[in-house]
Every structure is written in structure tokens, then in C-alpha cells.
Amino acid sequence: MSADEQDLIRIVEAPYGSDLYRQSVLLREEVLRIPLGLTLSEEELKDDVQRRHFCALSHGAVVGSVSLRPLDAKTVQLRQMAVAEDRRREKIGAELLKRAEAFVRKEGFRRMVLNARLGAEGFYARFGYVASGDPFDEKTIPHIRMSKDLA
Ligand SMILES: CC(C)(COP(=O)(O)OP(=O)(O)OC[C@H]1O[C@@H](n2cnc3c(N)ncnc32)[C@H](O)[C@@H]1OP(=O)(O)O)[C@@H](O)C(=O)NCCC(=O)NCCS
Structure with a gap:
């Protein structure tokens, strides 16, 4: 396979309002x-203005996305992690x-928190996220709070 044909995944920022x-x-x-x-x-779309957005690109198309919302001086909430159904288990979520995490560290925050869907918590656990508390419903399905110290 030539370099051109290789499916290189690029992670880039998707500035609010951009294509x-x-x-x-x-x-x-x-x-x-x-x-x-x-x-x-x-309400969610309005909140997007407060968040930073990153996407995974494959041949120019968005195949993954994640958003980050600062909660306080130390903490950022990771939200809306999504990988296209036909592109899962290719390490796009990991990238x-x-x-x-690199962005959050660079900006001087020290802790990432997120609400993981039950079923996705094993994904985050692989990268050092720890669950706490009891599961709760969000958007009609059970979630669990997870966090990771990035310091
Ligand atoms: C969860 C999700 C983001 C994972 O993305 P992905 O690109 O498929 O994951 P990756 O290929 O990067 O996987 C990285 C590692 O996590 C593991 N993993 C992936 N999904 C997993 C899951 N649901 N449970 C446990 N482990 C998982 C992979 O096997 C891989 O492990 P390895 O490094 O030991 O091989 C993706 O499945 C998704 O978008 N799901 C639907 C939406 C969703 O649930 N989003 C999360 C909301 S909190």
C-alpha cells in the first residue's frame, strides 16, 4: 500500500462554528x-461555545469527536466522545x-472528569480513569462518574 493510500488518522482541533x-x-x-x-x-449546542472540540479525520472526513469543558481552575470535563460505528476498535478513541489529555495538561489543568456510559467505562479504565459513586441516568441511559489525575 502506498503512503497516499494508507489511512492515516489525524486528530485536529475543530474550532466552534467551523466546518x-x-x-x-x-x-x-x-x-x-x-x-x-x-x-x-x-441547550447542549449553546454550551458548545464554552468547550474546545477535537476531531479525528480520515481522508478528510470526521470519524471521531470529543469535546472539553473547563469546570474550574483545575478540572476539565471530557464530553461527547464518539467514534463512527464502522471505525471502532481502530484506536481512534485512544488517539x-x-x-x-495532552491539551488539558498543556493548558495547566490537573484533572479530567467524565460521565461514562456503562459499557464504555472499560475503554476509559484502560487509560487510567477510575470510577466513583453509583451509576445514574443521563440521556435515558446509565452512566458512571470517572476521573483521572493528570498532574
Ligand atoms: C467508546 C468508544 C469511544 C471507543 O472508541 P474506539 O475507537 O472504538 O476505541 P479504541 O479502538 O481506541 O480502543 C482503545 C482500547 O480500548 C478498548 N475498548 C474500546 N471500546 C471499549 C469498550 N466499550 N469497553 C472496553 N474496552 C474498550 C479497545 O479494545 C482497546 O484496547 P487495547 O488497547 O487493549 O487494544 C467508541 O466505541 C464509541 O464511540 N462508542 C459509542 C459512543 C460511546 O459510548 N461514547 C462514550 C460515551 S461516554
């Missing part, structure tokens, strides 16, 4: 909301998580 951001929103809706019979709410 990459819009493609990422479509992917988030397809992966995280439509299977639950939901759409992204106005997005690695990039998100």
Missing part, C-alpha cells in the same frame, strides 16, 4: 443521540483521548 465543528456535531448526533431516539438539544 469541522459542524461535521463533528453531525457525528455526535448520529453516534450519541439518534440511537437513543434523541437529538442534540439547543482522541490522548490528544484531549
Whole structure:
């Protein structure tokens, strides 16, 4: 396979309002909301302005997405991790998580928190995230709080 044909995944920032951001929103809706019979709410989309967004690109198309929202001076919440259904288990999620952690460290934050869907918590656990508390419902499905110290 030539270098051109190789499917190199690139993780890039998808600035709020950009074309990459819009493609990422479509992917988030397809992966995280439509299977639950939901759409992204106005409230969530408004909150996007407070977040930084990163996407995974394959041949120019968005195949993964993640958003980061600062909660306080030390803590960032990782939200909306999504990989296209036909591109799972190719380490795209791992690359997005690695990039998100590097960004958060560089910006001087010390802790990442997230609400993991039950079923996805094993993914985060592989990268050192620890669950705490009892499962709770969010967007109609059970989640568990997880966190990781990045200091
Ligand atoms: C969860 C998700 C983001 C993982 O992305 P992915 O690109 O398929 O994961 P990767 O290929 O990077 O996997 C990295 C490692 O985690 C493991 N892994 C992936 N998904 C897993 C899961 N659901 N449970 C346990 N381990 C998982 C992989 O086997 C791999 O392990 P290895 O390094 O030992 O081989 C993806 O499956 C997804 O978008 N799911 C639907 C939406 C969702 O649940 N998002 C999370 C909301 S909290």
C-alpha cells in the first residue's frame, strides 16, 4: 500500500462554528443521540461555545469527536466522545483521548472528569480513569462518574 493510500488518522482541533465543528456535531448526533431516539438539544449546542472540540479525520472526513469543558481552575470535563460505528476498535478513541489529555495538561489543568456510559467505562479504565459513586441516568441511559489525575 502506498503512503497516499494508507489511512492515516489525524486528530485536529475543530474550532466552534467551523466546518469541522459542524461535521463533528453531525457525528455526535448520529453516534450519541439518534440511537437513543434523541437529538442534540439547543441547550447542549449553546454550551458548545464554552468547550474546545477535537476531531479525528480520515481522508478528510470526521470519524471521531470529543469535546472539553473547563469546570474550574483545575478540572476539565471530557464530553461527547464518539467514534463512527464502522471505525471502532481502530484506536481512534485512544488517539482522541490522548490528544484531549495532552491539551488539558498543556493548558495547566490537573484533572479530567467524565460521565461514562456503562459499557464504555472499560475503554476509559484502560487509560487510567477510575470510577466513583453509583451509576445514574443521563440521556435515558446509565452512566458512571470517572476521573483521572493528570498532574
Ligand atoms: C467508546 C468508544 C469511544 C471507543 O472508541 P474506539 O475507537 O472504538 O476505541 P479504541 O479502538 O481506541 O480502543 C482503545 C482500547 O480500548 C478498548 N475498548 C474500546 N471500546 C471499549 C469498550 N466499550 N469497553 C472496553 N474496552 C474498550 C479497545 O479494545 C482497546 O484496547 P487495547 O488497547 O487493549 O487494544 C467508541 O466505541 C464509541 O464511540 N462508542 C459509542 C459512543 C460511546 O459510548 N461514547 C462514550 C460515551 S461516554
